[in-house]
Amino acid sequence: MSRTPAHEPNASASAAPRKKGRAVIVGVVAVVVAIAAGFVGFLSQLHETEARPSRSADGIVVLTGGSSRVSDAMELLADGYGQRLLISGVHPASGASDISRSLTDNQSLLSCCVDLDRSAVNTRSNAAETRRWAHERGFKSLIVVTSNYHMPRAIVELSHAMPDIALIPFAVVGDKWREEPWWANGATVRLLLSEYVKYVAAEVRVRLADAGLDFMRETTDSDSLAPRRPATAQAN
Template sequence: MNLQPDHNPTEGSSAPRGWLRATIVAAFAIVFVGAGVGFVGFLSQLRAVEVSPSSKADGIVVLTGGSSRVSDAMELLAGGYGKRLLISGVHPTNDASDISRSLPDNQSLLSCCVDLDRSAVNTRSNAAETRRWARERGFKSLIVVTSNYHMPRAIVELSHAMPDVELIPFSVIGDKWRDEPWWTSGATLRLLLSEYAKYVAAEVRVRLAELGLEMSPEIADQPTGSLRSPRTAAAN
């Protein structure tokens, strides 16, 4: 009687499948750990208290979208930290009177030293409009006012758009940030994770652009009419 050796056709392929599975698991683990380390690094950039700018600048730019950003920027302007203020990202339906009502103590400054940008719809277009505004006025240094969680991405975009302009960050700390640790609030944690993802995406796009690999077209500077002073806006 001839005895044939047992042969399982699946045995030969099990080793490659096991190796592939291990490789995929290892790759996911590396990505997960890398994302965790990056998130910790992102958090380390966020200020927990408001600190006065280290020096004065030619101008001040505030990126709208968070509570008290504009009022803090106006206080810096009133304190002589900059010659003019750009409020970037003003909603098209808001006019100068809306801003005036929210800042009753700064009417004279609004009339003489504030410009409104209604064209910007995101941080990248904020940077494009700020670049044009700074170039028109010959400004070489700017104080950047935005929320602490938004500041890292804002600096990435503004630095890329204006590599020759000195940027001095002024981080606005929201009430919720002061009142409770971020890890105890699901809403704050989701906000930070979302902002971290946007920050990483901006970093990747900017680094690729520096290598000549532009993932999306550069935003062109808008016509001069997109920026107006509150006095001009009210006249229209």
């Protein structure tokens, strides 16, 4: 009776690691493809040119952090697209005078129709403070002003925070985006990849919250001892 030499591995035993290795490779490739497909889907949501909102709204909110966001929002307010404007995420050390110096053509609007939110520190708290502001004023529709690359995540957070309010996006397109393709600039590529990761994280958190698994609960209006009204630009 023939025997397998002691120095030769059993065929079935050697095949198992190869199958496991192939499974790992297939899994990694599947993850990479899914991430790439998701990134392409994210890019497809980004506007390459600015377009006026399809209709007016009760109010306008602009999320600070990108060039020309506030000036574009002020133009929409001046053109009658909303009754009031909330500038969300204003630095605590900044006052109305700092904003007015950069918006010399809209001094009267700053005095009558602009509110400043200095509490928000990220997109999620932007959404919480916007919800508070909109509900206090009885607004049912808002034009959302932010950069095109930030708009998908902003809409995820805002729509989750206030599903009862209609959101109309106005995406601000920066000069770099206009001047060259995004893939030709390393800084823009890094920005988009970073924003995509944040967008996916926001989507996952919101879906888990909708399923009753909110591990990072945001303070709601009812949790506050007293309602906080954003300061008017005139009062600062």
